[in-house]
Amino acid sequence: MERNEIYRGLVWVMWAQLFLYVDFTIGGLNVLPRWIGYVFLWRAIRLLREARPTLGLLEGLCVLLGVRAVFQTNLAKAWLATLPAALEGAGTLLGVVLLALDVYFEYQLLTDLASLAGAVGEDGVEASLRHSRDGLTVLYTLSCLVAGFATPPDWLTVLLVVGTMGALVCVVWNLNRVRRCYAPEAPGEA
Amino acid sequence: MTDLWCFLQQTLAATLAALVLLAVKRILGDKLSPRWQLALWLPLAVRLLLPVGAPRAGGPVDLTYPLTFLRSAVELHLNSAYTDPYAPIACLSPVPWLTGAPVSVTDWLFVIYAVGVLVCLGWFLLSYVRLRMAVGKGTPAGARAEQLSRVAETYGLKPCRALEVEGVQSAFLCGVFRPVLVLPAGREVDDKVFLHELLHRRYRDTALGAVLCLLRCLHWCNPILWYCFDRVQNDCEALCDQRVLERLEGEDRRDYGHILLSMANEKYARAPGTSSMANGGKNIRRRIQCIARFKRYPAGMALGAVCCTLVLTVGCVAGRAEAGTLSASPAWGSSPAKVLTLVLDGRPTTVAGALDTYVKGLVERNPLWLAVAAPAEELPETLEVVSSGVSPDWPLPEEPLDWKIHNLRDTGAGYQGTLCLQNYETAGNGEGDSPVYTQEVLVVPQYQGYAVEPLGEFETVDGVNLIQYPNVKLPSLHYTGGDGELTVRLDIQRVLGAKTTEDQSASNGVFGSFFSSGPSLRVEPLPHGPFVSRWKSEGGVLTAADDRDLHRTLAFVPVEEGDWTTEELKAVLDRQHNDHVDLPAQVGDGSGGVTDEYLGLDWDECLAPTAFAASCTVDDVEHFFLLTLEGEW
Numbered sequence: 001m002e003r004n005e006i007y008r009g010l011v012w013v014m015w016a017q018l019f020l021y022v023d024f025t026i027g028g029l030n031v032l033p034r035w036i037g038y039v040f041l042w043r044a045i046r047l048l049r050e051a052r053p054t055l056g057l058l059e060g061l062c063v064l065l066g067v068r069a070v071f072q073t074n075l076a077k078a079w080l081a082t083l084p085a086a087l088e089g090a091g092t093l094l095g096v097v098l099l100a101l102d103v104y105f106e107y108q109l110l111t112d113l114a115s116l117a118g119a120v121g122e123d124g125v126e127a128s129l130r131h132s133r134d135g136l137t138v139l140y141t142l143s144c145l146v147a148g149f150a151t152p153p154d155w156l157t158v159l160l161v162v163g164t165m166g167a168l169v170c171v172v173w174n175l176n177r178v179r180r181c182y183a184p185e186a187p188g189e190a
Numbered sequence: 191m192t193d194l195w196c197f198l199q200q201t202l203a204a205t206l207a208a209l210v211l212l213a214v215k216r217i218l219g220d221k222l223s224p225r226w227q228l229a230l231w232l233p234l235a236v237r238l239l240l241p242v243g244a245p246r247a248g249g250p251v252d253l254t255y256p257l258t259f260l261r262s263a264v265e266l267h268l269n270s271a272y273t274d275p276y277a278p279i280a281c282l283s284p285v286p287w288l289t290g291a292p293v294s295v296t297d298w299l300f301v302i303y304a305v306g307v308l309v310c311l312g313w314f315l316l317s318y319v320r321l322r323m324a325v326g327k328g329t330p331a332g333a334r335a336e337q338l339s340r341v342a343e344t345y346g347l348k349p350c351r352a353l354e355v356e357g358v359q360s361a362f363l364c365g366v367f368r369p370v371l372v373l374p375a376g377r378e379v380d381d382k383v384f385l386h387e388l389l390h391r392r393y394r395d396t397a398l399g400a401v402l403c404l405l406r407c408l409h410w411c412n413p414i415l416w417y418c419f420d421r422v423q424n425d426c427e428a429l430c431d432q433r434v435l436e437r438l439e440g441e442d443r444r445d446y447g448h449i450l451l452s453m454a455n456e457k458y459a460r461a462p463g464t465s466s467m468a469n470g471g472k473n474i475r476r477r478i479q480c481i482a483r484f485k486r487y488p489a490g491m492a493l494g495a496v497c498c499t500l501v502l503t504v505g506c507v508a509g510r511a512e513a514g515t516l517s518a519s520p521a522w523g524s525s526p527a528k529v530l531t532l533v534l535d536g537r538p539t540t541v542a543g544a545l546d547t548y549v550k551g552l553v554e555r556n557p558l559w560l561a562v563a564a565p566a567e568e569l570p571e572t573l574e575v576v577s578s579g580v581s582p583d584w585p586l587p588e589e590p591l592d593w594k595i596h597n598l599r600d601t602g603a604g605y606q607g608t609l610c611l612q613n614y615e616t617a618g619n620g621e622g623d624s625p626v627y628t629q630e631v632l633v634v635p636q637y638q639g640y641a642v643e644p645l646g647e648f649e650t651v652d653g654v655n656l657i658q659y660p661n662v663k664l665p666s667l668h669y670t671g672g673d674g675e676l677t678v679r680l681d682i683q684r685v686l687g688a689k690t691t692e693d694q695s696a697s698n699g700v701f702g703s704f705f706s707s708g709p710s711l712r713v714e715p716l717p718h719g720p721f722v723s724r725w726k727s728e729g730g731v732l733t734a735a736d737d738r739d740l741h742r743t744l745a746f747v748p749v750e751e752g753d754w755t756t757e758e759l760k761a762v763l764d765r766q767h768n769d770h771v772d773l774p775a776q777v778g779d780g781s782g783g784v785t786d787e788y789l790g791l792d793w794d795e796c797l798a799p800t801a802f803a804a805s806c807t808v809d810d811v812e813h814f815f816l817l818t819l820e821g822e823w
Contacts, residue, residue, distance in 0.1 A: 057220060057221050058221075060217075061217065064217070089251040089252075092250045092251050093206060093209065093210055093250060093251060095250075095505075096210050096250055096501075096502065096505035096506065097210055097213045097214050097217075099501050099505060100214050100498045100501045100502045100505070101214065101217060101218070101498075103494065103497045103498050103501050104218060104221070104222075104494055104495070104497075104498045107491070107493065107494030107497065107498075108221065108491065108494060111490055111491065111494070130490075134493055137493060137494060137497050138493070138497065141497040141500060141501060144501060145500070145501065145504050
């Protein structure tokens with residue numbers, strides 16, 4: 001039963017990455033909103049926390065980041081624009097807090113998922129996922145710093161976007177390998 | 191920090207950083223081990239040590255506007271010695287510094303703050319000296335020194351001098367450079383306590399305590415920061431506990447918790463340069479919780495925690511925008527405090543921005559913009575004009591006037607040039623040339639920005655087609671020089687322009703691109719914009735010793751004025767790309783230029799040089815000259 005749940009949880013995590021990192025808008029409507037990514041992750045955490053208790057620590061964070069993602073939608077931005085300008089400073093401070101939590105959340109999530117591969121003896125998969133996690137975290141952090149606090153040259157922006165997407169592909173590919181480790185056994189094998 | 195407002199700016203910025211960190215630590219309290227909990231204070235350390243006025247270090251929230259408003263409201267009624275209300279608030283040092291005798295209430299408040307720093311420092315110093323004296327009366331720990339050596343050897347740590355002191359409740363380390371382990375006289379001390387204190391010594395935690403004492407002194411009146419400093423010391427103790435637990439096994443770990451519990455009732459004093467294992471009952475309880483969670487912290491979080499700390503450090507320290515915004519409202523009849531705040535917040539940060547703000551102030555008859563571009567010494571007068579609500583006599587007609595600056599050069603006192611204004615809509619449309627209004631101006635650098643000082647009245651020049659190009663009717667710079675046989679006069683005219691127009695489609699919304707009628711003159715100034723266009727024209731004459739005008743090509747490159755030998759002139763002409771002009775020629779006839787509205791021009795290319803290295807060939811003999819600026823006609 002637990003094996004099945006881990007398998008399903010990993011599928012949710014893989015789908016979540018699509019919503020978290022890919023922005024696709026048609027006619028002003030974002031068809032891959034980030035907050036749906038956090039809903040998927042929340043479901044995944046609930047399925048996986050029994051197998052990996054430290055994942056349970058991320059549940060509250062996931063909700064918090066999901067709420068932030070809701071406030072990043074165009075509709076919410078339009079509403080936020082109507083608030084008094086004096087609240088802008090508080091919003092900026094909250095943004096810094098949530099950005100740091102975002103970096104932490106993604107890192108710990110992937111660390112725990114890598115440990116799931118290690119738990120079934122797939123040390124190679126675990127190491128591979130940890131490496132791609134490191135790359136993704138570093139590039140994501142740099143992207144946040146560059147985008148939020150400086151005016152980057154075009155080449156750096158392109159480099160960071162391409163690098164982040166490359167690291168993301170590696171993460172998803174390795175997550176798929178972890179998922180296969182927990183593939184449901186055929187009735188005959190059982 | 192040289193006045194009360196700088197201190198407020200620094201301590202408020204640090205408080206905001208502290209609040210951010212407290213929020214993050216609250217959320218990550220059960221997720222990060224004590225090692226990373228302590229590391230998360232790094233952004234606060236950077237914020238406290240880096241002055242808010244340092245370039246790009248203003249922090250995520252701009253405190254300048256509210257503080258400037260408060261300062262203007264208070265200081266405009268006072269005659270403070272430490273505060274110039276017409277200068278922007280810029281904290282450039284994290285430590286206070288008195289610059290004279292106090293005069294006003296705010297001066298005295300700053301003196302009280304500075305005295306408070308000294309009293310606090312003296313109190314900590316006195317505590318430390320008294321502690322050292324008490325320690326000095328201690329007796330060498332005979333048998334327990336052996337116990338200490340044994341513990342140090344067991345765990346591969348370096349032992350230190352140990353003394354037994356009467357009246358001490360628990361063991362602690364004292365001293366930053368050569369710490370001494372102070373032991374309670376007549377009481378047994380567990381091996382694990384020795385291990386704890388030896389680990390403090392190894393990681394020089396007493397130095398952290400000393401630094402925190404200094405920061406406590408600098409922000410003695412900020413309870414939020416004092417609370418954070420307490421938390422830092424508690425985190426330091428929790429980290430030391432973790433280091434102890436990493437070296438212990440099985441029952442020893444449980445015993446270590448019992449030892450901590452036995453210290454819960456002990457009095458704790460935060461003396462500088464010391465580390466005490468007992469840091470108060472409430473904190474001991476937190477540490478016991480950390481110990482209970484010792485094995486449950488997510489492992490392998492180093493990189494994640496580093497990235498998280500990096501984001502927080504940059505987020506708490508880096509300023510997103512150095513330059514403030516310029517109010518579009520003329521602020522007629524507003525209070526002087528509000529006007530002054532708007533003025534200081536909108537100060538131009540570029541030469542082009544200062545000129546644009548000055549011109550738009552005149553053309554749009556906006557006294558606030560004029561005040562924003564005015565030199566600091568003229569601010570009281572300009573504030574009075576804005577606050578009075580009475581329109582002054584405007585020197586220019588009410589027309590959509592565009593502007594360019596001719597022959598901008600560094601005079602040492604600032605950047606001087608001839609400001610030229612012309613009707614944007616009627617100029618160059620073939621219905622007769624619009625008059626050009628010219629004024630000599632000096633752009634002076636002031637308080638990390640620029641102000642415009644008019645050097646004369648406006649004059650009218652007719653017969654100029656378009657001011658953006660060089661013209662024979664407008665003034666040029668004259669550079670002269672000679673080598674005894676030949677005399678050269680090189681005339682230069684340089685015209686600089688900022689982005690003064692905007693595409694109308696931008697203001698027409700979705701349908702703008704269909705109904706656009708081309709660019710229109712911007713109404714609001716761009717106080718932080720660069721120069722975007724540069725046009726130039728050269729002319730001059732080459733005269734022989736017998737006063738004959740010669741027809742030759744002159745090659746020239748800009749150089750610094752000074753003593754140049756012929757060899758040096760030749761070398762610089764060989765090394766650099768040369769400009770050429772066929773002499774004799776009249777400056778203003780024919781020109782070339784460059785425009786970059788997106789990135790703007792390099793500032794180095796905008797100024798007219800102080801001298802030129804030049805050469806020409808006459809009768810197969812190459813002559814070299816240093817041409818120096820003689821004046822403007």
